[in-house]
Amino acid sequence: MADVLSGQIDMTFIDVGTGMPQFKAGKLKALVVASDKRSPLIPDVPTFAEAGLGAFALDAWFVVVAPARTPPDVINKIGRHVSEIVAEPEAAARLRAISIEPEPMAPDQIRAFIKAEKEKWAMLVKAAGIDPE
Amino acid sequence: MSLTRRTALASLALASTGLGARAQSWPAKPLTIVVPYTAGSATDTLTRIIAERLSPRLGQPVIVDNKAGANGSIAGGIVARAPADGYTLMMATAATHAGNPNLMKAVPYDSLADFAPTGFCGSIPFTLAVRTDSGISTVADFVARAKGGQAFADLRGRHAVGAGHLHDARPTHRYRTRACAL
Numbered sequence: 001m002a003d004v005l006s007g008q009i010d011m012t013f014i015d016v017g018t019g020m021p022q023f024k025a026g027k028l029k030a031l032v033v034a035s036d037k038r039s040p041l042i043p044d045v046p047t048f049a050e051a052g053l054g055a056f057a058l059d060a061w062f063v064v065v066a067p068a069r070t071p072p073d074v075i076n077k078i079g080r081h082v083s084e085i086v087a088e089p090e091a092a093a094r095l096r097a098i099s100i101e102p103e104p105m106a107p108d109q110i111r112a113f114i115k116a117e118k119e120k121w122a123m124l125v126k127a128a129g130i131d132p133e
Numbered sequence: 134m135s136l137t138r139r140t141a142l143a144s145l146a147l148a149s150t151g152l153g154a155r156a157q158s159w160p161a162k163p164l165t166i167v168v169p170y171t172a173g174s175a176t177d178t179l180t181r182i183i184a185e186r187l188s189p190r191l192g193q194p195v196i197v198d199n200k201a202g203a204n205g206s207i208a209g210g211i212v213a214r215a216p217a218d219g220y221t222l223m224m225a226t227a228a229t230h231a232g233n234p235n236l237m238k239a240v241p242y243d244s245l246a247d248f249a250p251t252g253f254c255g256s257i258p259f260t261l262a263v264r265t266d267s268g269i270s271t272v273a274d275f276v277a278r279a280k281g282g283q284a285f286a287d288l289r290g291r292h293a294v295g296a297g298h299l300h301d302a303r304p305t306h307r308y309r310t311r312a313c314a315l
Contacts, residue, residue, distance in 0.1 A: 004264060011275060015257045017175035028262045031272050035258035045260065051272055059256040062179055064166065065225040065248040067217040074159055074219035075249050078187075082252025085186045095255055098178050105253035113253070115245060117231035125235045132238045 004028065015060035016041055017099035034058045041099050058124075061117070062100065063110055079107045159219050163194040167212050167223045169205030179254060180224045203237070205229035210241030213248065222251070 001019070004012040005027060016039050022028035023042060030045045035057050038047055048056040064082050066075060085091050086102040095102050105113065125132070166184055170176045177199060184195040200208040209229045215221035223229075230244035242248075263269045269278065 004262070007264065010267060010269070010278075011261060011263050013259055013261055015175075015259050017257045019260055019262050022262070026265050029265045029267075029270065030260040030262045031269070031275070032261050033258050034260065039258050039260070042260070053272065058259045060227045060259065061256040062176065062254040063225045063230070064183065064251045064254065065212070065223050065230075066219065066251055067212060067215050067221065068247050068249050069217040070219050070249050071159075071217075075251050077159075078219070078222065079251035081187055081190050082183060082254065085183055085190075086252075086254050088186070091182055091186060094182050095179060098175050099257050100175065100179055100255040101257070102255040103253060107250075107252070110250035110253050111245070114225075114230050114250060117227060118234060118244060121227075121231045121235045130236065132236055 001028075015099070017060065020099055039099075040096075058120075063114065076107065083107075160191050160193045162220060163196055164191065164220050164222060165196045165198050167208045167215075167221065168197055168199045169201065169208035169224065169226065169229050170199070171201045172199050175257070176224055176226055183224075183254065204233055206233050206237060206240050206242075209233070209244070209247075213242035217249075223248070224254075225250075227256075 001012055001014055001022070003009045005022070011031075013034075016030070016033070019028055019030060020041060023030055030042050032051045032053065033039050033042065033045050033047050035047055036049075036055070038045065038050075048054060064078060066078065083104060086095065087104065092102045164187075166180050168174075168177045168180045177197070180197050184197050188195040200211055202208075205226060205228050208223060209225075212221055212223040225244070225248065230248070234240050234244050261272065263275065269275045
């Protein structure tokens with residue numbers, strides 16, 4: 001983002017949360033949102049599909065994790081608290097204020113989600129011909 | 134460990150907490166949530182929102198510890214090697230647990246094998262952005278400006294892989310057209 005602000009490059013791909021301060025300051029402009037639906041934070045910006053670029057969704061996401069082999073009862077307790085917290089209206093409002101859309105996810109689905117996301121990125125990196133740095 | 138010592142420790146554990154000692158005694162001290170980015174980042178703010186609500190629920194302080202660096206990979210390495218005792222947690226992100234392992238050669242953790250996910254918090258969509266004074270107001274403008282006119286398809290490939298410095302586009306650069314259907 002620093003490079004696009006300084007004019008070193010012309011376009012960057014950033015999450016809405018990181019970009020919002022720059023969008024609000026009028027320094028950066030979002031052209032298109034990589035999601036199935038528009039972001040309520042930048043409602044005037046079209047999705048990839050609306051812009052005629054084909055369906056494309058890529059999100060920044062957040063999961064509280066523990067080291068592997070942490071006792072399952074502890075994992076379950078933390079998970080239940082975290083899920084309840086992000087569902088609290090007041091906490092959810094604070095998350096939305098920093099561009100994060102709170103989302104419930106069943107605990108047993110999270111690992112599969114992370115695995116699928118990792119595979120998606122692997123495919124993108126391969127398709128784009130990027131050499132890992 | 135001698136049999137006597139082992140027996141003594143086992144007796145002590147049973148005497149003090151009974152069966153299911155771990156579940157009942159946890160948490161017995163402050164927890165730490167490691168944030169892979171700097172204070173003030175969205176990830177940091179999210180973690181603090183969670184931590185200040187987790188603390189009264191657990192009856193223990195929940196400390197937010199910023200360990201920024203290497204696009205979050207430093208924090209990942211720290212937590213992967215932390216004791217698996219329920220006192221060290223991490224706010225994992227798409228970058229640390231899906232992007233970095235594919236975009237970086239030396240990531241000091243396995244994002245699946247080294248971690249146990251607990252709770253999902255939420256998500257933020259990515260966006261393509263340009264400088265407001267760049268004269269570019271649509272993706273079509275950007276493409277029109279790009280030499281060779283082949284950046285378009287690549288926007289769905291190279292520049293859609295999002296993490297930090299890797300999704301930069303230079304209109305003067307000629308890209309090969311690649312299909313990248315998701």
